[in-house]
Amino acid sequence: PPLRHPVPTHPAYIPEPPSTPGSPATGYQRYSSSPQPNQNQPQTSQYFWPGVGMAGLGVNDATAQIGMQLGHSAVAAGQEYMQKNFGSLIPRTISVKHHFNVSNSYVLHKLQVVLFPWIHKPWGRRKASTGAERQYNNPYQQPQNFLPPRQDINSPDLYIPTMAIITYVLVNGLQQGLQGGFKPQVLGELFSMSLFVIFCDLCFIKLGCFLLSIPSSDSLTMVDLIAYAGYKFVG
Template identity: 50%
Template sequence: MSSPPPLRHPVPTHPAYIPEPPLTPGSPQGYQRFSSSPQPGQHHQNYAQPTGHVPAYTSPFQHQHQQQPQQQQQQPHAYSQPGVPPPMMPPQFGAWGMNDATAQLGMQIGSSAVAAGQEYVQRTWGGVFPNTHIKPHFNVSNSYVIRKLRIVLFPWIHKQWGRKSHRTDAGLTEYHPPREDVNSPDLYIPLMSMVTYILLCALHSGLQERFHPQVLGETASRAIMVVVLDFVFVQLGCYFLNVSGPSQSIDVIAYGGYKFVAVIPSILVGFLQLGTTLGFVTFTYFAFANAFFLMRSLRSLVLPDAASRAASGDPYATTSGSQRRRRITFLFVEAASQLLWMAFLVRGSH
């Protein structure tokens, strides 16, 4: 009896022809061919021509970074020199279903709209509040803020009130920024003190269980109204007294905003409920301190000396005796009005 033949397992072989899969988008022609194993003659061609398939839900900029290493493999000698970076490929907006030409046109239209908006704002408000006059008023430092607060709260100990000036390359005389001169007005302290005043009023309303979001708007409106009315009063006085200056408007707003620094201690005393007498004494002291500070600070605008006239661009402007007396009277009236403004602000916080 003969033995059975040995078992032979079949050896897997590749088919001679690989059927085409369903057509899917992804290649430059809009279709891509998928295969599990390339044919022997196409092995080198697959590495030489990488596909440009972009997965779904990816940005065109990510596709841009994925294509850069493949392009560097295609051209190994183009960027072999050290220090020569590869060129940046434009973003492929086609991955988002957007035409590249349409996307570039939209970006150009957006840039033109932004430029037109900036030009409109500069043309409308540039004459009233020039950008070159606003930016220096925020050039402050920590040491300046501490020294300025000490001068506002205790102006009696400050002796030198004149502002420093320097001559530019164009031959013009300008004032030093607040960082370099403690006597220069700034907009940082008035703005922060106004915000603090609004928050303290809201906190006081919350402690009395009558807070409402409308309190913030009412307090902010009251504070802005005081600053605007004070600014209009000073501007009218300067107009009738023939007082001029290149940055007078910004300086007046800055000086008028320091009253919030003097209002905050009076509000804090009311929070602590230390008594009516101490509250009245605190308010009276800081009201007179702010009036004295404002009178000495506005003196450089209303009664400029020779250095101030040179910095304002009118070195030949002189004042007569009667005009000088009227300006001094105006300074006293403006200083006395600070008591009314501060009383209105403190009363509005309760």
């Protein structure tokens, strides 16, 4: 015969937990099964914080306006101080960026001009024709509106002199290392000597301009002179 599960003859009874002094007076309801969907669930209380404005923080509108005016005045004073003390450095930074605006094609042709100058002509520098062209070609344009080295082979740059000095220092250090007399101080001494040679060239040029009463020109800046003096390390 088929097996049958035993059926309980007495209803199941779940005893209520004993009440404690700290338990609420209303107690709670225990379900022997899941509660019915139509039964009302206890509503949870929600709390809303009212919007807190400046008045709620103890600051009235007049005080807030005074604080904002003081903040604007402090920012304006800081900008004026920076422009007064460090504003002169901005054109120099732009000029340095202008002299590093090079390309691979420019470097190759410039090295050819430096090593074989007698086969190159003309030597005049080019200027941008319109303001829109200057802004499009070079955002770091110089005040005299010369084209950057990338677009003018006659424009002086700082990339080739910098790489030439570094190469000169490393090659001399390698040569001394092959001879067994290399020391770490040699690199610093060679680099310092290179900068000193460029400084002497600049002093000689300035002295010659002073003795010959040659006025300074905006078309030839100190950065240009440094670039021209650094080309000697290419050879």
